[in-house]
Amino acid sequence: MQENLKALTTESRNKRSLKIDTSGPMDILRIMNEEDQKVAKAVEKVLPDVETAVQFAFESFKKGGRLIYIGAGTSGRLGVLDAVECPPTFSTDPDMVRGIIAGGERAFIKAVEGAEDRPEDGAEDLRKIGLTEKDTVIGIAASGRTPYVIGALQYARKQKAKTVALSCNENARISLEADQAIEVIVGPEVLTGSTRLKAATAHKMILNMISTSSMILLGKAYENLMIDVSVSNEKLKERAIHIITRVTGESYETARKTLEAADHQVKLAIVMIKKGVGKEEASLILEQADGYVRKAIEDIQSRG
Incomplete structure (x- = not known):
């Protein structure tokens, strides 16, 4: 893939932090905090797109299907993190919400170099879990161009599963491979290209919204109480x-x-x-x- 990285919002330089290397601790913290405050507003702009993803997930659950997050690196870890919190919070079967990360489970705690570069691996990881048309697949990639995620979404569409592409760039490559695109534009990172910062925060917020909203719609809350919490300790x-x-x-x-x-x-x-x-x-x-x-x-x- 030969896209010009400099053209991506996630790779552009933040003018507010050009001299951050000469700043003291409090100045660094203020810059980061002020930039983080922009994230919720960026998420607000894509709420209609997030709603569609919630509807996809809810319909999948009603049909006995699953919600599957798939990504590489930080994006993959965010999906796994949201998925593993569903059983204790909502007493769901561990298979109901799945998080898949390029390179396998070991990549969650230690980066697996090159794992995100193979689109066929994304397809294979979905094939291994028996993906069906009842499922909803959310491909996560801050850059919107990760080959592993592109391969996964292409395979999911062939299986007639519902697909969502979650990125932080306009006209993202993965958006072309999904029934619904969510492009949350948070602007340049404080550290150029470090999408574990604002981009990851935005994606964490959106994944929280998707899983929590769909579980509420399934009746796993009464008023604002977690009435299906798993009593495990x-x-x-x-x-x-x-x-x-x-x-x-x-x-x-x-x-x-x-x-x-x-x-x-x-x-x-x-x-x-x-x-x-x-x-x-x-x-x-x-x-x-x-x-x-x-x-x-x-x-x-x-x-x-």
Whole structure:
């Protein structure tokens, strides 16, 4: 690929930081902080594009498909990071949201040189996980030109999966390979070309939005509470108990006992208390409400 790197926004020089090498610590911090403040505004401009990605992911989940992030280097690590947080936060199967990084899992902690340069590797990594038309694939590349990501998106489209290209440059090469492009323009980095800075921050924000929004749409929140949190340690158990008390108005001890009776499933415990039923009947009520606690509670109240 022979694109002129100098023409890319992510590779251009930031005039505010031209003398950063002669600056003191506080001046460096101020420059970085002021540049970081531009990121949220840049993300705001692409919210309609992000909404489309959320819709893709939500539809995939409803069909039993997956959300798959794929990228190289920092971009790949961001995808993996967002994916691995979904099971503890939303009690999802680890396969439901997947993060794939060029060079494999070892590349997460140590760079694998040249891994991003082979488009066929991107295609092969998606083939290995059995990609289908039910899935949504989000290719992440700050530059928008990474061959590994291009190959992955091309393969995904052949499999009729929904595709999203996430970059930080206008008219990015990967945008041509996707059903939806998200080009979030954050401007030149404080350190020229170091896209682990503003570009990575923007992408982290957008990935957070996509996964969190789609999970909320799936019914994994009640009001602004994480009612499908995985109770895998004492801290999360305490969080779960407090969630139950807030929703039901019951005491800490009642919430704790009900959570344990519900096999540590917060949703189930809430319905058990609200309806005054055992685990099996509460489970049936939740199933009839398609897993949405609000719907289950409203149905309960309307029948009461």
